[in-house]
Amino acid sequence: MxxxxxxxxxxxxxxxxxxxxxxxxxxxxxxxxxxxxxxxxxxxxxxxxxxxxxxxxxxxxxxxxxxxxxxxxxxxxxxxxxxxxxxxxxxxxxxxxxxxxxxxxxxxxxxxxxxxxxxxxxxxxxxxxxxxxxxxxxxxxxxxxxxxxxxxxxxxxxxxxxxxxxxxxxxxxxxxxxxxxxxxxxxxxxxxxxxxxxxxxxxxxxxxxxxxxxxxxxxxxxxxxxxxxxxxxxxxxxxxxxxxxxxxxxxxxxxxxxxxxxxxxxxxxxTDADAAERAREQAYAQHSGATAIATLERVWNTDLSSFDPDGPLPDFDPVLDGPEVSQGRVKHVKDPVATAQRWREIAQAENLSIHDLVVREAPGxxxxxxxxxxxxxxxxxxxxxxxxxxxxxxxxxxxxxxxxxxxxxxxxxxxxxxxxxxxxxxxxxxxxxxxxxxxxxxxxxxxxxxxxxxxxxxxxx
Ligand SMILES: Cc1cc2nc3c(=O)[nH]c(=O)nc-3n(C[C@H](O)[C@H](O)[C@H](O)COP(=O)(O)O)c2cc1C
Missing domain, CATH: 3.20.20.30 (Luciferase-like domain)
Known part of the structure; x- marks a missing residue:
């Protein structure tokens, strides 16, 4: 029934x-x-x-x-x-x-x-x-x-x-x-x-x-x-x-x-294909290079402004014991060290820059x-x-x-x-x-x- x-x-x-x-x-x-x-x-x-x-x-x-x-x-x-x-x-x-x-x-x-x-x-x-x-x-x-x-x-x-x-x-x-x-x-x-x-x-x-x-x-x-x-x-x-x-x-x-x-x-x-293309364009409109760096800074909890968004991810771990660099925003990443490690592995395996990685990992x-x-x-x-x-x-x-x-x-x-x-x-x-x-x-x-x-x-x- x-x-x-x-x-x-x-x-x-x-x-x-x-x-x-x-x-x-x-x-x-x-x-x-x-x-x-x-x-x-x-x-x-x-x-x-x-x-x-x-x-x-x-x-x-x-x-x-x-x-x-x-x-x-x-x-x-x-x-x-x-x-x-x-x-x-x-x-x-x-x-x-x-x-x-x-x-x-x-x-x-x-x-x-x-x-x-x-x-x-x-x-x-x-x-x-x-x-x-x-x-x-x-x-x-x-x-x-x-x-x-x-x-x-x-x-x-x-x-x-x-x-x-x-x-x-x-x-x-x-x-x-x-x-x-x-x-x-x-x-x-x-x-x-x-x-x-x-x-x-x-x-x-x-x-x-x-x-x-x-x-x-x-x-x-x-x-x-x-x-x-x-x-x-x-x-x-x-x-x-x-x-x-x-x-x-x-x-x-x-x-x-x-x-x-x-x-x-x-x-x-x-069409579905048309929407997929628009979604790709939208992801880059949502994430400029500067936004990609800021996204990384929230995970690494340190100033990364000297990094190039078109370059590789930082090779060091996030700072856990320093003051929060991002203030006033709800923290959704629960384990920054594990996230950073996973992101480095993906970037290396797929040859991605900081900018590409952040777009790839943005909430779908x-x-x-x-x-x-x-x-x-x-x-x-x-x-x-x-x-x-x-x-x-x-x-x-x-x-x-x-x-x-x-x-x-x-x-x-x-x-x-x-x-x-x-x-x-x-x-x-x-x-x-x-x-x-x-x-x-x-x-x-x-x-x-x-x-x-x-x-x-x-x-x-
Ligand atoms: C989907 C979502 C939306 C939220 N929106 C707001 C908000 O608009 N303003 C705010 O002060 N907190 C917001 N929060 C924060 C929650 O009220 C809560 O303080 C925070 O998630 C920590 O609690 P938790 O560990 O149970 O998630 C939001 C949390 C979630 C998960």
Whole structure:
């Protein structure tokens, strides 16, 4: 007996400060002007996507003590941008990344409840646990929380925020003098008072998380609705999907209660061969010689500006004990010495310069091909449980998504795995994402306590 196919979900990433964004493309426009954000959000909405996603960086990146000006620099405030987008759109969800490390629950709960009201229930919060003391200097706290404690704070933060979001009765008309009253006394937050924003349409905005470690995955399973991940290759995606979904049952959750959306890039062409050629050109447009050197510097953790991008790789190992040369950027290379060794071996075996090696080793474009090929491949990921949806990362702002919406979306619709309209009964993001209603704060925390007690008993037995 064959069951009906799982549907494909799509969302749009407003590309930011990474070298994958080709700001030198003649079609590229402002990354700050409101029109750019609105253009991309309206395109995503035309493509019936779930949400527009904004990442966050709270300090200008530096390289070797200087501003890193090879990529797009500067990023306006997420919630302000999303409020502007809310006014120019009707259905697209508004997903903003904000750190639980430096902000306070009352402050963020209030801002997200407001966004949820302004947008008629379209707010989502990507909870990140910002990694560095460099960013923290902006918040008077430097690197005040060691790495494992950041997830503990984030979990406590969401519990507090959820309590605030629930603190008003379902209808503001029913408000009595208990409206907004809350108390949250915990290790990280000792707060009480009255929350001043009435209950918003979704009550809890959709909660995303983006960490990849074991603690990050556990945090997602116990506290989040969605994971934004870099696992965008089919087999790796399946392994990640299985691992994270396998953590849900102990928290009393089902497979579809946590959605996995890899961030994916794509290159389209009239034919597969045409797309492959465009992908090759794009890789060199994304990586100038100077960008290739900077990529190496992040692995070697030392100044390599005297190296020729067209020459060989350094023959020494990365510096492990020196200060970080790259500041303000999430570190994705876990073992620099092993990476450097592997890169040297590849470069030697294939006779590659630094520039060629960096292009070869750049995270692959997940989907390259004609619209038909890309639609079929995306569907395969969904049916084989390598993802529940995709966050598309265009390379050109703001028009890079249009081509996808005009060519791939109709193919997915013809295949019967993508809707022809947004759900009519309810405009909230939870409904668009098929997530169901919010789960009360007490249920989240009770489920985590039960899971932890069971784990402790298991260890003792
Ligand atoms: C795909 C992905 C996207 C992320 N985006 C952001 C971001 O926009 N802003 C930020 O401050 N941190 C971001 N992070 C950092 C995470 O919140 C986290 O601090 C970091 O990955 C370390 O946690 P981990 O060891 O569990 O991965 C991102 C991480 C991943 C994996």
């Amino acid at each position: 064959s069951s009906s196919p799982r549907r494909v979900h799509l969302a749009a990433h407003f590309p930011g400060v990474n070298n994958t964004t080709i700001w030198s493309d003649p079609r590229s426009e402002s990354h700050i002007a409101v029109d750019s954000f609105i253009h991309m959000a309206q395109t995503a909405e035309r493509g019936l996507m779930d949400f527009l996603f904004l990442a966050e960086g709270l300090r200008l990146r530096e390289m070797n003590g200087k501003i890193c000006d090879l990529d797009v620099m500067g990023r306006p405030d997420t919630l302000t941008v999303l409020s502007a987008v809310a006014a120019a759109t009707e259905r697209i969800g508004l997903a903003g990344t904000l750190t639980a490390t430096f902000h306070e629950p009352y402050e963020l709960a209030r801002q997200f409840a407001t966004l949820d009201h302004l947008s008629g229930g379209r707010a989502a919060w990507n909870v990140v646990t910002s990694p560095d003391a460099f960013t923290g200097e902006n918040f008077r706290r430097g690197g005040y929380l060691p790495y494992p404690r950041r997830y503990q704070r984030a979990e406590d933060f969401i519990d507090a925020a959820r309590q605030l979001w629930e603190s008003w009765p379902a209808s503001a008309q029913d408000a009595d003098e208990t409206a907004g009253a809350y108390e949250h006394h915990s290790e990280f937050f000792d707060i009480s008072g009255r929350f001043d924003v009435p209950r918003s349409p979704q009550v809890h905005p959709v909660i995303f998380q983006a960490g990849d470690s074991d603690s990050g995955r556990e945090f997602a399973a116990g506290s989040a609705d969605v994971i934004f991940t870099r696992h965008s290759e089919l087999e790796d995606g399946k392994a990640f999907y299985k691992d994270t979904k396998g953590r849900l049952a102990k928290y009393g959750r089902a497979e579809d209660d946590l959605r996995i959306y890899p961030g994916v890039s794509y290159v389209l062409g009239d 474009v997940a989907f390259v091909g004609s619209a038909d090929t890309v639609a079929r491949q995306m569907n395969q990921y969904i049916q084989e449980r390598a993802a529940d949806g995709f966050i598309l990362i265009p390379t050109v702002v703001p028009g890079g998504l249009d081509e996808f919406v005009d060519s791939v979306v109709p193919r997915l619709q013809e295949m019967g795995v993508y809707p022809d309209s947004y759900a009519e009964e309810d405009p909230t993001l939870r409904t668009t994402m098929e997530l169901g209603g919010y789960r009360p704060a007490t249920e989240w925390s009770r489920a985590r306590s039960t899971a932890r007690a069971a784990a402790t008993n298991g260890q003792e037995a």
